[in-house]
Amino acid sequence: xxxxxxxxxxxxxxxxxxxxxxxxxxxxxxxxxxxxxxxxxxxxxxxxxxxxxxxxxxxxxxxxxxxxxxxxxxxxxxxxxxxxxxxxxxxxxxxxxxxxxxxxxxxxxxxxxxxxxxxxxxxxxxxxxxxxxxxxxxxxxxxxxxxxxxxxxxxxxxxxxxxxxxxxxxxxxx
Numbered sequence: 001x002x003x004x005x006x007x008x009x010x011x012x013x014x015x016x017x018x019x020x021x022x023x024x025x026x027x028x029x030x031x032x033x034x035x036x037x038x039x040x041x042x043x044x045x046x047x048x049x050x051x052x053x054x055x056x057x058x059x060x061x062x063x064x065x066x067x068x069x070x071x072x073x074x075x076x077x078x079x080x081x082x083x084x085x086x087x088x089x090x091x092x093x094x095x096x097x098x099x100x101x102x103x104x105x106x107x108x109x110x111x112x113x114x115x116x117x118x119x120x121x122x123x124x125x126x127x128x129x130x131x132x133x134x135x136x137x138x139x140x141x142x143x144x145x146x147x148x149x150x151x152x153x154x155x156x157x158x159x160x161x162x163x164x165x166x167x168x169x170x171x172x173x174x
Contacts, residue, residue: 005044006034008080008145012056014069017076020053035077054080054122054145058090058110065090065106067113074117080145081114082122083107084130086157093127095156100127103134111137123147125157141172 011017024033032043034050043050055078058065070081086096091107093100103111111134114121121138123131124147134142144167150158159167159174167174 004049006040006050006052008054009051010056011053011073011076011078012082017053017055017073017078020051021076024051033077035079052080053078054082055119056082057084058106067109070110070113070117070119074119078119080120080122080143081110082124082145083110083134084126086125088127092130092133094130095125095127097127098156100129102127102129102132103137107133108137115139127156128160128163131159131163135166135170138170141170142167143172144174147174 009020011020024031030048032039032046032048032050034040034043034052040050040052053076055073073081083091084094086094088094088097088100090104091110092103107130111121115138118140121134121140121142122145123134123142124144126134144159146157148155148158149164150160152158164174
């Protein structure tokens with residue numbers, strides 16, 4: 001009734017993932033778990049809201065240092081992965097650090113595995129150095145799901161004009 005077509009739902013830990021999968025299992029036909037853009041369009045055409053699951057980070061309760069868990073999250077329907085939040089984690093520095101570090105060696109492996117599995121990389125909340133590392137390394141377009149223009153609002157989560165142009169040039173979305 002509110003015009004919501006698709007919700008991106010956080011499933012950053014195995015517990016979160018299980019809660020969402022249970023929700024999809026028990027909600028009958030009221031909601032649709034979307035794994036593709038076609039799923040979102042089909043749900044819309046049927047007048048239903050769809051949900052895309054997104055994972056996040058590499059801290060405790062998430063996939064931690066186990067890259068193979070990315071495959072588990074993919075098989076369960078996760079299609080977006082936010083690499084960091086505001087603070088540094090085992091993948092990269094976060095946007096809360098003015099001069100935060102870029103991708104760690106583990107972070108570089110994450111980017112490669114996320115690309116291989118077809119999970120979109122969300123750079124919202126990553127450090128500037130981490131952003132440029134992802135741009136250099138990712139073989140797929142990236143996204144910034146909740147970042148804005150830094151020239152309009154000076155905040156570490158927001159993107160410089162150069163970053164915005166680079167995402168667009170690579171076929172990504174903001």
